[in-house]
Amino acid sequence: xxxxxxxxxxxxxxxxxxxxxxxxxxxxxxxxxxxxxxxxxxxxxxxxxxxxxxxxxxxxxxxxxxxxxxxxxxxxxxxxxxxxxxxxxxxxxxxxxxxxxxxxxxxxxxxxxxxxxxxxxxxxxxxxxxxxxxxxxxxxxxxxxxxxxxxxxxxxxxxxxxxxxxxxxxxxxxxxxxxxxxxxxxxxxxxxxxxxxxxxxxxxxxxxxxx
Amino acid sequence: xxxxxxxxxxxxxxxxxxxxxxxxxxxxxxxxxxxxxxxxxxxxxxxxxxxxxxxxxxxxxxxxxxxxxxxxxxxxxxxxxxxxxxxxxxxxxxxxxxxxxxxxxxxxxxxxx
Numbered sequence: 309x310x311x312x313x314x315x316x317x318x319x320x321x322x323x324x325x326x327x328x329x330x331x332x333x334x335x336x337x338x339x340x341x342x343x344x345x346x347x348x349x350x351x352x353x354x355x356x357x358x359x360x361x362x363x364x365x366x367x368x369x370x371x372x373x374x375x376x377x378x379x380x381x382x383x384x385x386x387x388x389x390x391x392x393x394x395x396x397x398x399x400x401x402x403x404x405x406x407x408x409x410x411x412x413x414x415x416x417x418x419x420x421x422x423x424x425x426x427x428x429x430x431x432x433x434x435x436x437x438x439x440x441x442x443x444x445x446x447x448x449x450x451x452x453x454x455x456x457x458x459x460x461x462x463x464x465x466x467x468x469x470x471x472x473x474x475x476x477x478x479x480x481x482x483x484x485x486x487x488x489x490x491x492x493x494x495x496x497x498x499x500x501x502x503x504x505x506x507x508x509x510x511x512x513x514x515x516x517x518x519x
Numbered sequence: 520x521x522x523x524x525x526x527x528x529x530x531x532x533x534x535x536x537x538x539x540x541x542x543x544x545x546x547x548x549x550x551x552x553x554x555x556x557x558x559x560x561x562x563x564x565x566x567x568x569x570x571x572x573x574x575x576x577x578x579x580x581x582x583x584x585x586x587x588x589x590x591x592x593x594x595x596x597x598x599x600x601x602x603x604x605x606x607x608x609x610x611x612x613x614x615x616x617x618x619x620x621x622x623x624x625x626x627x628x629x630x631x632x
Contacts, residue, residue, distance in 0.1 A: 383529045383583075400583035401527050457533045471528075472582050474535055479581050 310426055316414040317433055327353035328439040328499035336504055338517035345516035346447035349506060352440040352491070356413025358406040359399075360420075362429030367404070370423040371396065374416065379404060386470040386483050397470040397483060405481065405493070407440065439499050441492040441506070447513040448490050454509050456482060460490075476505045523577070526603045527585045536581035542566045543574040543588045570594060572612040577601075 329351045360367055360379075368379040380387045380398045388395040394412075397405045408416055417431050443451065452460045458473040459465065460482075470483030470491075478501060481493035494502045507515060522531035548554050548562055567573070570593060577589045590599040590610050599610045 383527065400585055403583075457535055474533070474581055 310421055310424070312421065314414075314417060314421070317436060318411060318414065325354070327351060328496040329353065329503055332500045332503045333517075333519060335500070336507060338519050339507065339515055341514040341516040344514050345445065346513035347443065347445040347451050347510045348516045348518060349510065350442045350444075350518040352442055354410040355435065355440055356406075356408040356410055356416070357433070357435045357438055357493075358408070358413055358417060359432045359434050360396075360404045360406060360429070361402055361431075362424075362427065363402065366424065366427045367429060370420055371406075374419045374423055375406070375408075384469050384471050386468050386485065388485060392485060395483075395485065397481070399472060399481075407493075410435075437496050438493055439496060441494060441499075441502065443490040443492065443506075444488055445513070445516075447510075448488070451506070451510050451513060452482070452490060455505060458482065476502065478502060523589070523598060524601045525579045525582060525585075526587050526601050527583045528579065532579065532582055536579060538578050538580045539589075540576040540578050540586065543576040568593075569612065572599065572610065572615050574608055574611075 360371070364379060364381055368381070371377060371379050375389070375394060375396075377387055377389050377394065377396055379396060383398055383401075386395060386397045394408045395406070397407075399405050406413075406416070413433055413435055417433060420431055449460055449462075455476040456473060458471055465484055467484050467487055470481060472479065472481050474480070475482065475492060475494070478494065478498045480495075480498070480502065481491075483491045483493070485491055492502065507517075521534050523534055523537050524531050525537075545562070545566075548558060551559065554562070573591050573593050575589045575591055576586055578584065578586045585604070587601055587603055588606070588608065589601050590608050591597070592599060592615075599615070600608065602608060
């Protein structure tokens with residue numbers, strides 16, 4: 309194992325932890341629309357986000373051993389395990405975003421470091437820096453078309469694709485893990501802004517926010 | 520609104536995602552200590568400003584955040600090609616000379632009329 313200093317960012321002590329949107333729920337509320345709603349919004353809070361950087365071949369072997377998913381080598385690709393809870397997304401030719409259920413990121417990082425040894429790579433835990441917003445419902449694509457500069461038509465954006473692009477002037481990662489589900493990975497500092505933008509843009513589809 | 524082809528992402532992306540970063544293919548002198556002031560000054564401060572084909576560095580700032588090269592026509596603003604870092608352009612001012620000249624002339628006449 310390399311001599312990198314690592315630490316678990318999740319503490320065992322009773323320090324209160326809030327999702328990036330906790331402030332927004334208090335400040336802007338969380339509309340409930342019931343059955344008339346055409347767009348549903350849900351934060352997938354407290355997930356483990358890791359950024360992997362390094363050569364594709366070296367990382368692929370390690371990730372396959374540890375996580376059981378192969379590293380997507382194709383640009384814009386997003387792969388998931390069978391449960392859909394763990395995913396790896398191509399961000400750039402030498403950079404990938406791994407999202408795993410909350411609490412798994414530190415053991416995963418440690419295992420990867422052990423497996424990778426002294427190879428040339430970098431792993432950064434960015435769990436605290438970003439959060440995932442899930443958009444579902446029949447008007448989800450229509451809603452995205454208002455804010456995203458990228459073409460979200462199914463012919464250009466099939467399931468299993470993810471891009472880093474501009475959402476309402478903010479840099480976000482937009483991905484499509486399944487047919488009816490879209491995911492926005494936003495910076496923590498932009499979470500409130502994006503949330504309020506989404507509430508405003510989705511008001512006409514009577515947005516339903518699940519907390 | 521126009522699209523630029525990112526050679527790393529392998530697709531055309533919105534111009535808003537990119538930033539220009541100046542002239543491409545600037546080589547740092549191998550031995551800076553041995554440079555004359557003029558050579559070093561030219562390397563640091565002086566850039567080409569051609570009328571016609573120009574090779575520039577751009578960065579896909581919002582996407583993959585990689586630098587790549589763009590061959591651009593500074594009169595028509597047309598992007599002739601994009602290629603990865605470390606590669607050489609297939610379109611240069613010399614290779615463009617023959618087919619470009621007549622088109623440029625007819626364009627000027629069109630403006631005058």
